[in-house]
Amino acid sequence: MAPQTAPARQNLPLDSDSFVGRERDLSDLLRLLDADRVVTLCGVNGIGKTRLALRVAAHATGSFPDGVWLVELAQARGRDEAVARIAAAVGVAEEAGRDLEYTLRDALARRRLLLVLDGCGPVLDLLPDICHRLLADCPSVSLLITAEEPVRLEGEAIWRVPPLSPPPREKERDPTSSEAVRLFVDRARAASPGFCADSDDLRVVADICGAVDSIPYCVELVASWVRRIPLPEIAAEIRARVGELYSRHTGAADRARLMTEVIRWSYERIGLRERILLRRLAVFADWDLELAERVCPDGPLPEAEILDLLSALAGRSLITLNGEAQGRVRYRFPAVVRRFMAHRLAEAGEEEAFRLRHREQMVLIAEDLGRSAVLGRAVPWAQRFASWTRVVTEYDNIREALHWSAERGDAEAGLRLCIGLSPFWVTGSRFIEGGVWSDRFLELPGAAEGLRGRAMVRRAELARAEGDRRYASEIGEAGLQRCRAAGDTESLIMGQNLLAMVDVREHADDRAHERLTEVLELSRKTGDLWNEAVALGTQGMLATRCGDFDRADVHYSTSMMILRGMDHRWGVGAMLIGQGIAAEARGDLAGADRCYRESLDIQRDFGSAAELARCLAGVGRIAHALGATTQAFDYLSESLSLSHSAGLRRAVASALASIAKVAAGEGMVEGACRLGGAAAAIREETGPATATRSWPLKGTGCDGEPAALSQWWDEGFAMGVDDAAALALHITETGRVPRPRPSRTTRTASPEQTLTRREHEIARLVGEGRSNRAIAEQLFITPATVARHVANINRKTGFSSRKQIAAWLNDHKASR
Structure with a gap:
């Protein structure tokens, strides 16, 4: 089967550690997301907005058939970049000559999906207009946003993310009823596998969690030190650090300043080389060991120690693992830590040098x-x-x-x-x-x-x-x-x-x-x-x-000989498409099929959506020319789905036109005309119109009232892209359903009544036992053209072999 490019339904990262608490928040937010299209999780960095949003999104995947997509905006700069990041997350490509924002909105117009816009602070002033336009044009798109402040969108449901549930005030109550205490114990065991807290230890842990206002990142940061510092000492130091940040009147803390102080406490606790490395890493959005070793060493920080220092910093929760790429572990900062370290880099007078x-x-x-x-x-x-x-x-x-x-x-x-x-x-x-x-x-x-x-x-x-x-x-x-x-x-x-x-x-x-x-x-x-x-x-x-196909074949073959010698697979893939187009134009269907299929294998591994769609469409067209209708619909529908999801309207038009031709050949004249009209409308909108009113029916043998054909065409021309794509996919599904072969009574019709003049001529030669090559030489056509005619004969008669064609002809000869 052709379809292999069915899009993934989510791009959410795997949890790097356990998710503790927030059960009530999770269920409430899922209900809120069902009722409101825009839900914004607000709060200071480190309060747990991202972790909560990702957990909500993971549980909501069943409600969004077109997927749940994470868009990281913490590094975005400007409107165009914010839009580009959203488009990349959902697989929408740039379209030649068109603003990406319009392409994005058109591509998502009919999709029911959830966008998780995370870390929106850098583009918070631009986000209202981007989101307003997106929501207006895409009525089934929902947004789950994380930001320090609300976006101020109409209909926005604002969820102020609270800290974890605090330790109980009553000493006789079990401290582990607190989410903050449970998180502390979980992270302490990760840092020190032998950590075991008795009732006295748990009371100290509760005191620490209370001091940091049960803010998740503060709890994690402090818990990472249990292997090096006794719990009572941690509690005393944290109290001394943050005590003055609590209001004497309300008892509430300034959470942003509290977060900064806890980070500062941890930063001052680590060694000199760790501090130097940490502040220099602030120049990266994310990094691997090789990059850190090339950029950060200098003076008191030797390259040989970078690996051990990174491991130590990850163990302190000051940096986090960010997956793996090309066999290398990636690291990144929590946003609040990177901001703090950037200030330390500037204070040290090293910012320009390390940015360079x-x-x-x-x-x-x-x-x-x-x-x-x-x-x-x-x-x-x-x-x-x-x-x-x-x-x-x-x-x-x-x-x-x-x-x-x-x-x-x-x-x-x-x-x-x-x-x-x-x-x-x-x-x-x-x-x-x-x-x-x-x-x-x-x-x-x-x-x-x-x-x-x-x-x-x-x-x-x-x-x-x-x-x-x-x-x-x-x-x-x-x-x-x-x-x-x-x-x-x-x-x-x-x-x-x-x-x-x-x-x-x-x-x-x-x-x-x-x-x-x-x-x-x-x-x-x-x-x-x-x-x-x-x-x-x-x-x-x-x-x-x-029209000089022999010379074209020589040029393409020589080019690919060079490229294959260089082992340049992308170049080979591009040339194969050109050679496939040339072979198709000359009627060499076998050659075109070979080119498109080989390029298809390359493009699946590497190519852009546009090139992959071209190869799929090429294989589909050749399958149709060879009489393999089901296979043609398979490849053409995949090309259409890929082009449509990527927002590539010209490729959509090409796929619609090809499906229309197959549909017309199968007698689905009404649908073919509508798709032809839709393809012409898209081409007219995206560039010079190249289609004509009659082309879907050329060479198909299908008849119809001119007025009806014209009406169907006009109806297709008035269709939107989404409706046209839906119609085309419905036609391909219908076309794949096995149809009953013509009954044996079909054989009572004579070959002259059933076949065209050329098909009858070829059928007669097949009956004489001639091969496709021998027939081609006698009739001065290509073997591929013969194969196409034989396939059409089988389709019209319901036969599946050359012997059946020969027997049918002999039966009619004998009955004369």
Whole structure:
């Protein structure tokens, strides 16, 4: 079966430790979430908002058939980035030539899902408008928000997250009736497995929990010290620290200041090297051991001690484990701790130095991707892919480096980041974000002209991916001038390659040919295998459009021979799509099927939603041409579902059009016309309309009243994307239901009555025992065309073998 890309229904992290208490809060919040579309958990950082929200979301998954999605906004800077993080969480991609926010709202318009917007403080002033528009356009979307203050949305249900239940005031009552005491004991046992609290110890624990106002993070932080400090000493020190923070009149504490004091107490308790490392780690959004070892060591902090110090800090709950990526454990700060450590870093006069170190590591990671993506020699694919994955893992850190460089006006560092990130932005469908960053740094003074030229060439690549061919040509030509002047042959070759692709789209074939001739000459002279392969692929595209399929096949095959030799799987996947399109155009169905399927395997592992959808649609079209209707519906419906969930309207239109053709061939004329009209409407909205009113019925043998056909088409044209997708999926489900084969009485109809003239001719040759190749040679058509006709004959007659066709023909010969 084709479907393999059914989206996951949640992205919630696994709990790293046990969840203690909050049973009543949990049940009340679940009821509140059923009644209100927006629920905001408010309170100081450390009060447990995130843990509670994640637990509520995990229990609510059954109420949201389209999923529960965590969106981490603690590192977000600005509206566009906040929207991009929401889109990434739900799998919505950037759409060429369109604001991502509109794409996001359209994609979620019919989905019933829960967005968990966590850590909204940095974008709290922007969130009301983003959420208001989202809720207005997406009536089945609900929001569970965590922030220090309410978002102030209409209809927002505000839940002030309280501390854990406090210790009982009566000494005779069991202290473990308190959630705070139970949490302390649980975390103390994690820190010291031999910890065992008797009744006296529990009273001390209750005293400590009361002193920190039963704030969960404060309880965890203090409990982590039981292995090093006796409980009575902890209690005395904490009381001395926080006593003055409680009001003499109300008895209430200033919880934000209390949190800071408990963190300060723990910070002052750790060793000098731990303190140095801790404050320097504040430059990271999150990190692994390798990054910490490259950025943080200096002076009294040797690199060899970083691992042990990280383990000790995690044991103190000052840093937390954040999963694993590429076989490396990731760490992060609780938000309140990172804020505290950032102040300590500034006080130590180290902020600029270590932010520079952090940025340099991000530049190296980005440039490693930039090199490996187009490195024109044999490199194991795993090594190339690891560079791409590393950028994905470090993207929060890279964004921080981009922001810091922009704030400082560091054009050179910013452009180096943009140049290196260009392959990630293009292949990851982040071309709009990449274009914004590139433009921002290109506007700054201070960078060398050669570096600007390289950045302009990469900016042209982003513009081409975005569909802005005019700007791609404009900035690409300006970049080429600077690259020629600087003697940057590598960027010159790359620029000419991508501008040749633009020329092909603009039907400037002569100019494209001139560029490609120069690219091939320079790339072969310099040994640039990647750009040679890309240029050959573009020549294949040109040849396909001119109808010279033999030459196109030679170009694509040569390109893939180079790419396979380099072990460049992504490049092979891209060329296979082009070769598949050429084979399909020439009627080589077997060749096209092989290309699309091989590329499909590659795209499932790596490719963007757009490329994966193209491969699925290609396999589906070929299956239909070969008469495998059920398989065609399988692949086309998967392509449609993927495109629709990602917000890719042009890919949706393509899938709708292909499903319409299959449906028309199966006699579902009304549905086919509606889907054809819907596809035409989407294409008209997203670009020049290419569909005509009659195309779904061409070659299907289906008849209908012209007025009815026109009415159905118009009804489809008026459909929204969601309704059209739902109709198409219904048609594919209906089409998959096995239909009864025609009864044997069908054989009473003559071949001349049942088949078209060409099908009858082919059936006669099949009856003579000819192979597909022999039939193709006699009739001057391709073997794939013969196979398609044989499949149509079987479908019309209900047969499943060539012997049945031969017997049917012989029966009618004998009866004459």
